[in-house]
Amino acid sequence: MCFDAKEMKTIVPLRPHNADELLEMAEKIGNRANWIEVWLDQFEGDIPKIESHKLIGCCKTPEERGNFLGSSEEKIEILQKFLKAGGDLVDLDISRVEENLIRQIPSDKLLLSYHNFDKMPNNLDDIVVQMYFFSPRICKFAVTVNDPMSLELFLSFVKNFPADQQAIFTTMGGLGREGRESIEALKKSWGRFVALDEKSKTDANQEILN
8 A cells, every 4th residue: 555645644542561562562563554553551671663654642531541650750651662662653632731741742743632531622723723822743633523513613713724734623422423524525634543453442323453
C-alpha cells in the first residue's frame, strides 16, 4: 500500500505488555496502516526498534480509559524514554497534564490532545488557543456526541479549524460512528483510529482494520 503525504493516516491503537507483543502486533498490521499508537500504561521493558511503522506513544490514566497509576512526572519520563527509543510522537492531554510538564516534550514531537468522554464542550475555541501556545506538531480533539445538535456543532468546529494546523478529529458516544464518517468525508483530519481486531477496540464503535 502506498501512503500519500496528504492522505488521512490510519492509526492503530495497541496495548502491548512487552516488546515481543508489540512486534507481533505490528507484523499483523503489516502494510494496512503505517502509524501505530502504543499505549504504554501497562508496557514493561524497552520499546523495540520498529522500521515498518511510525509510532505514537501515550500513557493513559483510568480517567483516560487507561491503566497508568503513576504521577504526571512519571508519565513524562516514560514518554521521553519512548522518544529516545525511536518513537515519533507522544500524545499528551492538555486538560490533564500541567503546562510545565508538557513543555518538556519537544514541540515537533508533540501531539497535543483534548478528550471529553462525557459531552461536546462549548469551549473548544478556547482550548485551541491554549494549544497554540505549545506549537504542537498535531492537535487532536476527541469528543462525545450523543445527539444531532452536538454532532452538528463539532462538525462545524472541524470545518472552520485553521487549515495551517495539522489536527485529528474523532467522535465517541451514541453518534460516534456517524461522526467519524462525516469527519472523513470532510477530508480535514490528519488521521483516523482503527482497531486491529474486536478485542483491541479503544471505543465500542471503533472500526476494525480491514
